Amino acid sequence: MAEKISRKVKIVTHQNEMQGVAPAAEGFPMREWSIRIYLIGPNGEDLPANVFDKVTYELHPTFGNPTRVLKKPPFLLAEQGWGEFDIPIHLQSLDSRESHTIKHDLNFMKTDYDNIHTVTFKNPGPKLRALLAESGPVPGEENGTAKRxxxxxxxxxxxxxxxxxxxxxxxxxxxxxxxxxxxxxxxxxxxxxxxxxxxxxxxxxxxxxxxxxxxxxxxxxxxxxxxxxxxxxxxxx
Incomplete structure (x- = not known):
């Protein structure tokens, strides 16, 4: 029977209008925006998403180098632009055996907002299991923390x-x-x-x-x- 361990992943977005920069078109001001990724802990706290080896963002093809690969939590992506679009985000598990893809809605309705997604890990290896135990229950673990x-x-x-x-x-x-x-x-x-x-x-x-x-x-x-x-x-x- 396959072992499955689920965790909630929080995608945090911050954006604001750039001052002193000409708009791309009327009604479309240039903006600075950023995305960070966290795990949600057992008490609702933000924890480092260290269960992922890397995160790949697929930006709109109009961006230079639209495929961005980041390898260190919080997997911060910082950019500038004027348009809203969906961003496929690929979360590569630490043991490199599986990738989880979620779609993030980049929009400018609020200065700060976050989206919660559930990611399920199947048959995680020992190192990944130990890290998962730091953010919640793991079958066979006596408590919610593990020591690598x-x-x-x-x-x-x-x-x-x-x-x-x-x-x-x-x-x-x-x-x-x-x-x-x-x-x-x-x-x-x-x-x-x-x-x-x-x-x-x-x-x-x-x-x-x-x-x-x-x-x-x-x-x-x-x-x-x-x-x-x-x-x-x-x-x-």
């Missing part, structure tokens, strides 16, 4: 019902997992999140920067994948 730190997979996570199943030794698998590199452990975390069920026990120890899972609550299919993954990484179990 090394995550450790272990095999206890609580009282295990048994140390072995019919094919695999849980103690050896747990020991093997702890010998993996940090990058491989992040892959393991994602494998567990992708394959977990309602009975899977997982816990994030935010303060210690660790990820705990009770291996005995995982499905046989997932256990086999983890076992093979550890062996493929050259760890003797």
């Amino acid at each position: 730190d090394k995550r450790k997979a272990d095999g206890d996570g609580g009282a295990a019902k048994k140390k072995k199943n019919e094919k695999f030794d849980m103690e050896k698998l747990a020991a093997g997992l702890q010998k993996l590199s940090e990058d491989d452990l992040l892959i393991v975390v994602q494998m567990v999140h992708d394959g977990k069920t309602e009975t899977t026990y997982v816990k994030n120890d935010v303060e210690a920067g660790e990820f705990h899972v009770d291996l005995c609550t995982l499905s046989d299919t997932l256990i086999k994948k983890l076992w093979n993954f550890v062996q493929d990484r050259g760890v003797d179990i």
Whole structure:
């Protein structure tokens, strides 16, 4: 089952008429305008939209270089012009696996206004999950914040019902997992999140920067994948 995590994205626009600048045509004064992008936090606060790797704005073709790519929150776009138009905005997820496109109505009815859009992330990777946890609940997280730190997979996570199943030794698998590199452990975390069920026990120890899972609550299919993954990484179990 695909994991889906939704967040509200706020597009903030500011515009004002430029003084001392001749209008483009009668009734169409030149204006300065800007757009910023934020995430909305659990208490309605504006948070950095750091879950996006880059943002691409598609301006009206009459602009010079109409495709603008920005890579740092708040993804500020500042321009001048006289016309109103719709701006397609492409939000590239941090893990680069998916892009979300929204259309922003650039208009000059108010000096400041904002629009709210809901963006849904499907099967986010470990780094993206950690950042998403800073702005709201994430399945498997104990609270709304996450620490971008090394995550450790272990095999206890609580009282295990048994140390072995019919094919695999849980103690050896747990020991093997702890010998993996940090990058491989992040892959393991994602494998567990992708394959977990309602009975899977997982816990994030935010303060210690660790990820705990009770291996005995995982499905046989997932256990086999983890076992093979550890062996493929050259760890003797």
